[in-house]
Amino acid sequence: MMPPRIQRRVAHIDVLGGMVFPLSISYWSKGKSAKRWVERPSQTEPVLIGSGDAIAVNGDSEALISAPEGGIVHVSGDLKSGLELGGHHEVILGGDVAEGTTIKASGFHDIFVGGSVHGKIVASGTSKIWIDGDFTGALMTGTPSTNVHVLGNFAADISSTDEPALLWLAIGGFASNATLVSIASVGYTQFNATVGRSDVPPGLYPDGTGHRRTAHGNSYSRWCVMTQGEAEQSIATKQAW
Known part of the structure; x- marks a missing residue:
């Protein structure tokens, strides 16, 4: 079973996000679910689950988990x-999502990470992603939209799996201005971000209109920097839920 502090955190996000983890919370609170739940102490061999299945690993996952038609992990x-x-x-x-580890997700996906992401997330469909630690790995965004919330610091490489579409990024910790400019250069139809700290003065960016014409059409970018400062220890390691 997921630790109580993670359950509370996910329940909090579920309210803010408009019921993004309803099946998981129902299982925790009521002890029953329409899904077929399987619990195991660890994951050391590859496993395949169906859309009506749910798997709970009460430890680390060290082998591939496949859910091509949906489900709960x-x-x-x-x-x-x-x-x-x-x-x-x-x-x-x-x-954490360890370095060298990849999450490949298509369709509609809601993902919560209680630690940091040092690996890669490839999200080709519609995604809402919450990361309570730092994001130092890579993200390939999908269509039509990607929403990413990072409580800690952000230094991930961002690209698109197809034609750049819609990207919303909320960073509680530090992200450099160069990182944000690099994301804007991908050419998303719309890229909006809010950043807790950066290496430029507080304000609205970029300077100018934030509009450019790309091979895919119009691209609009806008982000807000709340305070100027340097990267600090991940908020997730200091936050008690």
Whole structure:
């Protein structure tokens, strides 16, 4: 079972996000679900689940988990091997996404990471992603929209799986101005961001209109910097939920 502090955090996000993890919260609160739940202490061999299934790993995941038609995946520890997801799914990870690990997600996906993401997320469909630690890995965004909330610091590489579409990015910690300019240069139809701290003065960016014409059409970018400062220890390691 996922630790109580993670359950509370996910329930908090569920309200803010408009019911993004309803099946997981129902299972925790009522002890029952329409899904077929399987719990195991660890994940050391590849596993395939269907759209009506849910898997809860009460430790680290060290082997591939595949859910091509949807389902629910809970890992209370670190994700050290890949996830391959499709359909409509909820993913809740209590720890980190390790360096060299890739989450491949298509369809409609809601993902929570209680630690930091040092690996890669490839989200080709519609995604809402919450990361309570730092994001130092990579993200490939999908269509039509990608929403990313990072409580800690942000230094990830951003690109698009197809034609750049809509990207919203909320960063509680630090992100450099160069990182944000680099994301804007991808050419998203709309890129909006809010940043807790950056290496430029507080204000609205970029200077100028934030509009450019790309090979895919019009691209609009806008972001807000709240305070000027340097990167600090990840908020997730200091936050008590």
